[in-house]
Amino acid sequence: EVQKSLLLDSSxxxxxxxxxxLSYGTAGFREDASIxxxxxxxxxxxxALRSLHWEPxxxxxxxxxxxxxxxQLINEFVEKERIPFDGVRPAEILLGRDTRPxxxxxxxxxxxxxxxIVGAVASDMGILTTPQLHWMVRARNKGLRASEQDYFEQLxxxxxxLIDLIPTERNKFDGMNDKLVVDGANGVGGAxxxxxxxxxxxxxxxxxxxxxxxxxxxxGVGADYVQKEKVAPCGFGSKDAAIRCASLDGDADRLVYxxxxxxxxxxxxxxxxxxxxxxxxVFIREQLSFLNExxxxxxxxKARLGIIQTAYANGASTDYLKNLGLEVNFTPTGVKYxxxxxxxxxxxxxxxxxxxxxxxxxxxxxxxxxxxxxxLSSGSKGSEAEKAALRLLAVSNLINQAxxxxxxxxxxxxxxxxxxxxxxHRWNELYHDLPSRxxxxxxxxxxxxxxxxxxxxxxxPPGLQEAINTEIAKYTQGRxxxxxxxxxxxxxVYAEASTQEAADTLANSVAKLVD
Ligand code: 16G
Numbered sequence: 001e002v003q004k005s006l007l008l009d010s011s012x013x014x015x016x017x018x019x020x021x022l023s024y025g026t027a028g029f030r031e032d033a034s035i036x037x038x039x040x041x042x043x044x045x046x047x048a049l050r051s052l053h054w055e056p057x058x059x060x061x062x063x064x065x066x067x068x069x070x071x072q073l074i075n076e077f078v079e080k081e082r083i084p085f086d087g088v089r090p091a092e093i094l095l096g097r098d099t100r101p102x103x104x105x106x107x108x109x110x111x112x113x114x115x116x117i118v119g120a121v122a123s124d125m126g127i128l129t130t131p132q133l134h135w136m137v138r139a140r141n142k143g144l145r146a147s148e149q150d151y152f153e154q155l156x157x158x159x160x161x162l163i164d165l166i167p168t169e170r171n172k173f174d175g176m177n178d179k180l181v182v183d184g185a186n187g188v189g190g191a192x193x194x195x196x197x198x199x200x201x202x203x204x205x206x207x208x209x210x211x212x213x214x215x216x217x218x219x220g221v222g223a224d225y226v227q228k229e230k231v232a233p234c235g236f237g238s239k240d241a242a243i244r245c246a247s248l249d250g251d252a253d254r255l256v257y258x259x260x261x262x263x264x265x266x267x268x269x270x271x272x273x274x275x276x277x278x279x280x281x282v283f284i285r286e287q288l289s290f291l292n293e294x295x296x297x298x299x300x301x302k303a304r305l306g307i308i309q310t311a312y313a314n315g316a317s318t319d320y321l322k323n324l325g326l327e328v329n330f331t332p333t334g335v336k337y338x339x340x341x342x343x344x345x346x347x348x349x350x351x352x353x354x355x356x357x358x359x360x361x362x363x364x365x366x367x368x369x370x371x372x373x374x375x376l377s378s379g380s381k382g383s384e385a386e387k388a389a390l391r392l393l394a395v396s397n398l399i400n401q402a403x404x405x406x407x408x409x410x411x412x413x414x415x416x417x418x419x420x421x422x423x424x425h426r427w428n429e430l431y432h433d434l435p436s437r438x439x440x441x442x443x444x445x446x447x448x449x450x451x452x453x454x455x456x457x458x459x460x461p462p463g464l465q466e467a468i469n470t471e472i473a474k475y476t477q478g479r480x481x482x483x484x485x486x487x488x489x490x491x492x493v494y495a496e497a498s499t500q501e502a503a504d505t506l507a508n509s510v511a512k513l514v515d
Contacts, residue, residue: 010116011067014041022062026334026486033102044113048120091120096128129252131405138402156199158397162415184210185222189252223249248406254355255406274317277351290388306345320431330454358404361396435500437507446484455483
């Protein structure tokens with residue numbers, strides 16, 4: 001049983017706002033910080049209960065109108081999920097926050113929520129990117145060291161290891177300026193990247209938009225803006241032509257690259273999440289091909305490599321990956337779905353076009369790689385197979401396997417480009433994006449639209465999918481789908497076709513069907 005007085009006392013300090021219905025949506029409660037305290041407090045409780053199937057419960061407790069009703073819901077949940085309060089294994093909840101002014105008060109709300117559950121302790125890990133906090137939780141759960149310093153060391157050591165393994169004949173850049181300029185979205189990622197940069201001393205990185213002093217978080221800057229608007233962020237322009245540029249988002253869990261064409265008026269060449277995915281896939285596939293030589297295949301070991309995308313992945317990227325002979329899987333939008341699917345493979349690479357993504361390695365594959373690299377090093381030292389095994393192990397340490405992480409993503413992209421000897425232009429030429437258009441339609445009730453097959457087919461309202469099919473059939477390479485947003489009160493429309501004009505008209509005509 002939850003200790004009644006403790007919980008009632010602390011929850012009375014976090015009064016629920018009037019007239020708002022809170023919903024967890026695709027990935028978290030999103031509201032103005034000024035009305036979020038009661039929600040963050042309750043999420044603190046939830047984290048302390050360490051539940052597994054918790055999303056419907058999250059909505060229920062965030063909306064519970066009074067302390068008594070909150071207590072009742074929690075007790076029901078504790079019973080249903082058989083959460084033990086035996087004190088044998090106390091729950092430790094790691095908390096972190098970003099640089100925004102609201103951070104301190106919200107962190108305090110979460111801390112009080114956590115400590116209102118007897119036996120739960122809250123550890124304040126300080127100012128962090130979202131993926132750093134996820135990394136720490138994963139490390140802690142594996143019994144590994146989990147400080148911020150450990151994070152930086154693991155990333156920089158594995159990065160240096162990959163640099164040392166670059167084939168010498170390839171270690172030349174094709175005449176491009178080797179500098180990278182990063183847009184930090186005025187969030188927490190820019191400063192963290194600068195710390196990492198100091199540890200590396202191999203890369204030439206300049207960070208712009210690196211704090212709230214330079215502007216408002218995600219306002220005219222950041223991965224979301226760059227990817228959706230396809231324009232250069234604030235502080236970037238024609239002076240950056242021929243330079244490799246990247247953009248993080250405010251909490252550094254998304255990454256896109258771009259370049260500014262000469263004499264452009266803010267227009268950019270976008271290198272989105274699909275292309276980062278493709279770059280990673282090409283590199284991993286190359287290493288596996290060095291490993292999957294005769295003897296390994298005879299030993300019956302062939303690593304299963306899985307690629308995970310959503311319906312928003314540009315059709316040209318899916319074709320490209322399939323033409324490489326890779327297995328491409330689709331899930332609904334949202335990291336929680338892609339991540340879960342990727343975990344089914346020896347190596348699962350997942351990315352959304354918007355720049356959320358990472359690579360997962362199965363425990364058994366890592367064990368196999370460790371054994372294999374030792375065997376190989378005792379044989380013909382320095383063989384391609386040995387280097388390939390070492391590279392894959394280094395990637396598994398560099399990439400954040402807890403969640404997509406723009407900082408580890410930047411480092412992996414940079415080292416793979418060096419490995420391949422590719423400029424951003426060469427990389428961008430892997431395939432050409434099909435023209436696309438994304439629209440949003442305000443509707444009375446977005447839940448009236450229900451989809452299936454990884455959001456590619458509308459099942460309700462009846463007749464809508466047939467009408468969409470009729471529109472799609474009018475276009476060469478036409479593809480279009482609609483889905484209710486999980487973060488905004490709108491229905492989103494996505495269309496692709498062989499020309500921009502065609503993609504625009506397809507999207508507009510389908511938007512009218514939804515309206
Ligand atoms: C959230 C998701 C992101 C998804 C987006 C879709 C996480 C960490 N974030 O930002 O993956 O692409 O929602 O938004 O899962 P939408 O449902 O409004 O289109």
